[in-house]
Amino acid sequence: QVTLKESGPALVKPTQTLTLTCTFSGFSLSTARMRVSWIRQPPGKALEWLARIDWDDDKFYSSSLKTRLTISKDTSKNQVVLTMTNMDPVDTATYYCARMGVGWDYFHYWGQGTLVTVSS
Amino acid sequence: EIVMTQSPATLSVSPGERATLSCRASQSVSNNLAWYQQKPGQAPRLLIYGASTRATGIPARFSGSGSGREFTLTISSLQSEDFAIYYCQQYNTWPYTFGQGTKLEIK
Numbered sequence: 200q201v202t203l204k205e206s207g208p209a210l211v212k213p214t215q216t217l218t219l220t221c222t223f224s225g226f227s228l229s230t231a232r233m234r235v236s237w238i239r240q241p242p243g244k245a246l247e248w249l250a251r252i253d254w255d256d257d258k259f260y261s262s263s264l265k266t267r268l269t270i271s272k273d274t275s276k277n278q279v280v281l282t283m284t285n286m287d288p289v290d291t292a293t294y295y296c297a298r299m300g301v302g303w304d305y306f307h308y309w310g311q312g313t314l315v316t317v318s319s
Numbered sequence: 320e321i322v323m324t325q326s327p328a329t330l331s332v333s334p335g336e337r338a339t340l341s342c343r344a345s346q347s348v349s350n351n352l353a354w355y356q357q358k359p360g361q362a363p364r365l366l367i368y369g370a371s372t373r374a375t376g377i378p379a380r381f382s383g384s385g386s387g388r389e390f391t392l393t394i395s396s397l398q399s400e401d402f403a404i405y406y407c408q409q410y411n412t413w414p415y416t417f418g419q420g421t422k423l424e425i426k
Contacts, residue, residue: 236415246355246363246406246417261414262320295362304410305353307374309362 201225203235203296203310210316211286217315221279221296225308228254228274234299235279236306237270239292247292251299252279286317321345321409325418331426334397340421342390342407350386351411357420358403366405367392394423 207219219237226233236251250270251259260268269282279296293314297306322345332338342352350370355363365374367383370390380395394401402425407418 245419246408248415248417259413300368303368304351304413304415305365305368305408306355306363307365307368309364312362 201298201308203298203308205294205296205310205313207294207313207315209314210318212319213287213317215286217281217283217286217290219281219283219294219296219313219315221281221310223277223279223296223298223310226298228252228272228277228279230254232302234304235272236297236299237279237281238295238297238306239290240295240312241289241292244292249283249294250281288317291315291317320414321348321412321416323407323409323416323418325405325407325421327421328419329422329424331424332397333426334399336397336426338394338397338401338423340392340394340405340423342385342392342418344388344390344409346412347387348409348411351409352383352385352390353408353410354381354383354392355406355408356401356403357406363406397423399425 203223233254237249252270267284272279293312295312296310298308300307324343326341352370354367357363371383382393404420
């Protein structure tokens with residue numbers, strides 16, 4: 200059974216750096232073709248893909264946010280970490296991690312999401 | 320970046336009736352199109368991938384069709400639990416992009 204769960208601060212101040220952790224089970228990110236992505240959703244708005252990390256440590260980022268994002272993995276802990284620098288109130292959103300289809304780029308399994316509010 | 324446009328923004332349908340949701344891509348995405356269902360306070364759930372393949376555990380009343388730029392999600396006989404927001408997502412061309420969603424509400 201595949202499960203993912205996001206964790207991190209619920210509140211960050213403008214200009215701070217956000218660090219989110221996705222802890223998963225039911226698969227290994229060292230297995231070929233496994234990938235995990237981060238997606239966010241501002242309140243009442245649509246979904247936005249942010250970043251992806253692959254089993255072979257390849258990394259991909261949203262063009263509009265790539266200067267602010269870093270994704271990494273700790274295979275031994277079954278965790279994927281996303282950092283986003285210089286947070287702004289417009290970054291207020293629910294942040295999801297998701298395991299992608301094996302060899303395919305749809306989002307198969309999702310975490311429950313974590314709401315991050317950016318406010319002073 | 321490929322823009323995904325969903326229509327209508329809101330669809331009002333009575334339980335037991337058929338619902339048809341549309342998704343259009345700004346350029347061809349072949350059949351690399353997924354549909355998700357999202358209920359309030361929940362994460363999205365994968366319904367359809369490959370434009371027409373139901374994900375594991377998805378009822379047969381959900382069906383997807385289309386290829387290229389035009390796609391449709393059909394729910395053949397709406398159940399109370401189907402009223403939600405539906406998103407399409409293309410994964411043919413990086414970066415992945417989602418539509419703005421269609422809210423399916425009870426008429």
